[in-house]
Amino acid sequence: MHMFSSPARGRARYAVLLFALAAGLPAFAAAAPAAPAVLPDSLAQRIMACTACHASKERSDAFFPRISGKPAGYLYNQLLNFRDGRRQYPLMTYMIEHMPDAYLREIAQYFSEQHPPAPPAQPSNATAAMLERGRSLVTLGDPAKKVPACIACHGEQLTGVAPAIPGLLGLPRDYVNAQFGAWKNHARRAQAPDCMSEVANRLSDADIAAVSSWLGTQVAAADARPATAVKLPLPLRCGGVPQ
Numbered sequence: 001m002h003m004f005s006s007p008a009r010g011r012a013r014y015a016v017l018l019f020a021l022a023a024g025l026p027a028f029a030a031a032a033p034a035a036p037a038v039l040p041d042s043l044a045q046r047i048m049a050c051t052a053c054h055a056s057k058e059r060s061d062a063f064f065p066r067i068s069g070k071p072a073g074y075l076y077n078q079l080l081n082f083r084d085g086r087r088q089y090p091l092m093t094y095m096i097e098h099m100p101d102a103y104l105r106e107i108a109q110y111f112s113e114q115h116p117p118a119p120p121a122q123p124s125n126a127t128a129a130m131l132e133r134g135r136s137l138v139t140l141g142d143p144a145k146k147v148p149a150c151i152a153c154h155g156e157q158l159t160g161v162a163p164a165i166p167g168l169l170g171l172p173r174d175y176v177n178a179q180f181g182a183w184k185n186h187a188r189r190a191q192a193p194d195c196m197s198e199v200a201n202r203l204s205d206a207d208i209a210a211v212s213s214w215l216g217t218q219v220a221a222a223d224a225r226p227a228t229a230v231k232l233p234l235p236l237r238c239g240g241v242p243q
Contacts, residue, residue: 043106043107043110044110047107047110047111049095050095050107050111053091054066054067054068054111061172061174061175062172062174062175062178063175065171065172065175066119066170066171067111068111068112068114068115068116069111069112069114069115069116069167069224069225069226070111070112070160070166070167070226071112071160071161071162071163071164071165071166071226072105072108072109072111072112072162072163073108073162073163073164073240073242074108074160074163074164074165074166074240075107075108075111075112076104076105076108077164077190077191077240079096079099079104079107079108080101080104081189081190081191082096083096083097083099083104086188086189086190086191087188087189088182088187088188115225117222118169118170118219118220118221118222118224119170119219120219121216121217121218121219122172122173122216122217124173124213124216124217126209126210126213126214130206130209130210130213131210131213131214131217133206133207133210133214134210134211134212134213134214134215135214137149137150137203137207137210137211137214138150138151138158138168138211138214138215139151141235142207145202145203146202147199147202147203147207148199148235148236149235150168150211152230152231152234152235153165153195153230153234153235153236153238153241154166154167154168155167155226155227155230156227157220157221157224157227158215158218158220159220159224159225159226159227160226160227161226161227161228161229161230162226162227162228163242164240164241164242165226165230165241167220167224167226168215169215169218169219169220169224170219170220171215171216172216173212173213173215173216176208176211176212176215176216177208177209177212180200180203180208180212181208183196183197183199183200183201184197184200184201190238190239190240191239191240192239193236193237193238193239194238194239195234195236195237195238195239195241196238198236199236
């Protein structure tokens with residue numbers, strides 16, 4: 001190792017010193033490290049841990065669904081489910097396991113007020129018969145299987161219903177399929193009575209693929225928002241939905 005700085009490094013330090021003197025600064029100020037940036041103490045800054053996965057432009061994929069614009073009550077219930085072990089995803093649990101209810105409500109409210117543009121329709125190779133089966137299940141249900149229409153709970157426009165029922169448009173097929181599978185396998189649960197677990201277990205795998213395929217071809221209107229009311233009573237009792 002050299003005991004002395006190289007001539008080039010010496011000239012560079014001399015130039016910095018001259019600049020400091022010309023600017024009227026103490027010689028030591030030029031070499032002082034920059035002060036660390038002070039980040040704003042705002043909710044938008046703090047939820048960057050959320051938007052690292054649930055991207056700000058809400059690209060949405062099989063693992064990280066679109067959450068902006070969903071009813072605050074629904075988002076709050078899902079945070080509780082992750083925190084309290086009804087839903088299983090280690091990263092989510094790790095992030096929120098020590099957060100109090102009031103803070104979870106604040107986070108849910110923030111995302112409910114964000115409305116990025118709706119994603120486009122997803123490419124599909126589903127057959128016409130498969131898409132028609134999906135449309136029928138979503139809009140009419142299947143009385144023989146005691147499966148209500150999706151629109152009976154999620155709203156006529158499938159944009160959800162405030163305060164606690166989510167919209168279904170804009171979710172990737174793979175995500176919808178995965179969630180139905182989690183309900184079937186009891187890896188995903190909700191507050192009792194768990195209505196979606198009942199529905200999932202009444203549907204065949206082909207039915208689920210049909211529903212997710214048809215939903216993927218639909219696009220929400222640019223100004224779509226959750227409905228404010230739904231016909232009561234709901235076809236099934238759901239623990240996370242106020243009656």
